[in-house]
């Protein structure tokens with residue numbers, strides 16, 4: 001009797017603790033306002049649900065104990081938060097969102113390797129990551145408007161979308177990824193960002209702006225568009241690139257626009273471009289050569305101050321052909337390829353001009369400048385230009401093919 005009296009309350013206490021633990025570890029959204037709230041999760045190995053670190057949180061918040069959060073991990077507008085971390089968390093099943101954390105200077109996740117989505121914006125005090133285990137798996141990564149000078153700690157095996165912009169101090173970005181299955185957009189990260197994709201084999205869409213160097217030694221295929229705009233490098237080399245876009249659909253363009261120092265484009269294996277092949281406003285580019293380029297599903301549109309382009313392998317340009325240079329060029333061989341049933345099927349323009357214009361420069365009207373020599377279809381020419389230089393989310397200067 002005496003023993004039972006002792007045992008019953010003891011069991012009641014145990015089951016009460018167990019029930020509390022289960023509910024702490026499993027709730028749709030748990031809110032952390034303080035370190036004391038964070039410590040309440042210490043005994044959870046998995047948090048089934050989402051965690052929100054509230055805007056009231058300040059100082060140091062460390063969520064130690066849990067190895068996994070199945071939902072999202074979110075912290076926004078916590079102006080007093082200086083440090084956020086975990087010594088145990090290995091994976092976040094949903095989004096890892098950090099936004100507008102003005103004092104956050106330490107982000108330390110000792111064990112983190114896997115996150116579904118990284119979405120970090122407006123982190124003006126965060127200069128580096130402390131991710132010693134390295135995040136290698138993420139579907140989507142957006143890092144925007146931070147003070148980060150390095151993204152060491154993120155080195156992805158796989159990723160679908162990569163958006164890196166407005167990180168003014170960022171100096172290098174390198175990731176081992178072999179495939180980028182949706183898109184990569186890198187822009188406005190200050191003027192000395194060196195980008196390297198040493199193992200990248202294919203990417204769905206790729207747009208680089210304001211980058212000082214690009215290393216893509218293994219890139220073989222860009223399924224969609226590949227565009228270089230407003231970059232600072234003197235060289236762009238893609239030694240293994242064979243195709244951009246799809247000639248079957250006529251989609252996916254290659255564009256080099258307004259790269260002020262660009263002097264050498266080297267794509268020795270490039271054989272097909274599904275959409276347009278556009279080169280414009282690269283003031284230092286004095287020569288253009290695509291030795292293997294055979295099929296262009298859209299238009300060839302080159303303008304600038306360059307000598308006669310070398311395009312020895314062309315077999316089929318389904319769209320127009322507009323080459324205008326302020327240097328003297330020899331159009332004879334191209335002229336012979338132009339016309340119905342020949343290599344160049346669309347409207348043909350090749351000339352030395354005082355003021356070279358690109359198809360893309362006359363965006364909204366979509367008409368070409370007074371052409372000196374056009375094909376017989378010349379009168380009602382519409383290039384169907386869909387110029388995309390202005391928007392960061394839009395890809396490539398797409399010049400659809402001519403009728």
Ligand SMILES: *[C@@H]1O[C@H](CO)[C@@H](O)[C@H](O)[C@H]1NC(C)=O
Nearest residue numbers: 076077078079080100101102
């Ligand atoms: C950013 O957070 C601060 C609090 O630190 C808040 O006052 C401000 O309104 C937030 N800014 C935005 C754009 O939400």
Ligand SMILES: *[C@@H]1O[C@H](CO)[C@@H](O)[C@H](O)[C@H]1NC(C)=O
Nearest residue numbers: 157158177178179180201202
């Ligand atoms: C990348 O794509 C290639 C070709 O589709 C495939 O063989 C390879 O397994 C992919 N690699 C990864 C890491 O997904």
Ligand SMILES: *[C@@H]1O[C@H](CO)[C@@H](O)[C@H](O)[C@H]1NC(C)=O
Nearest residue numbers: 181182204205223224225395
């Ligand atoms: C590339 O981006 C364009 C425009 O966003 C999209 O329509 C297209 O499907 C993408 N290509 C691939 C291969 O994902």
Ligand SMILES: *[C@@H]1O[C@H](CO)[C@@H](O)[C@H](O)[C@H]1NC(C)=O
Nearest residue numbers: 198199217218219220239240
């Ligand atoms: C270039 O492509 C070839 C043939 O696909 C491949 O053997 C080679 O490893 C690639 N080079 C690089 C640097 O990836």
Ligand SMILES: *[C@@H]1O[C@H](CO)[C@@H](O)[C@H](O)[C@H]1NC(C)=O
Nearest residue numbers: 181182202203204221222223
């Ligand atoms: C892109 O092209 C590669 C190589 O041809 C192919 O393996 C991959 O499946 C394509 N990806 C998409 C999204 O079409």
Ligand SMILES: *[C@@H]1O[C@H](CO)[C@@H](O)[C@H](O)[C@H]1NC(C)=O
Nearest residue numbers: 188209210229230231258389
């Ligand atoms: C960044 O590139 C864009 C073109 O995409 C250009 O308009 C802009 O001037 C460049 N910014 C700087 C700072 O060079």
Ligand SMILES: *[C@@H]1O[C@H](CO)[C@@H](O)[C@H](O)[C@H]1NC(C)=O
Nearest residue numbers: 235236237263264265266287
């Ligand atoms: C252009 O770059 C390629 C590869 O980087 C190099 O082999 C070639 O010599 C360069 N051409 C000129 C004219 O500098």
Ligand SMILES: *[C@@H]1O[C@H](CO)[C@@H](O)[C@H](O)[C@H]1NC(C)=O
Nearest residue numbers: 286304305306326327354355
């Ligand atoms: C074209 O480049 C040459 C040097 O290669 C230079 O002398 C000439 O002034 C340039 N023309 C224009 C219109 O920029």
Ligand SMILES: *[C@@H]1O[C@H](CO)[C@@H](O)[C@H](O)[C@H]1NC(C)=O
Nearest residue numbers: 257258280281358360361389
């Ligand atoms: C080239 O620069 C001129 C003058 O700044 C501009 O009008 C034109 O739109 C640019 N072309 C492209 C394709 O960006």
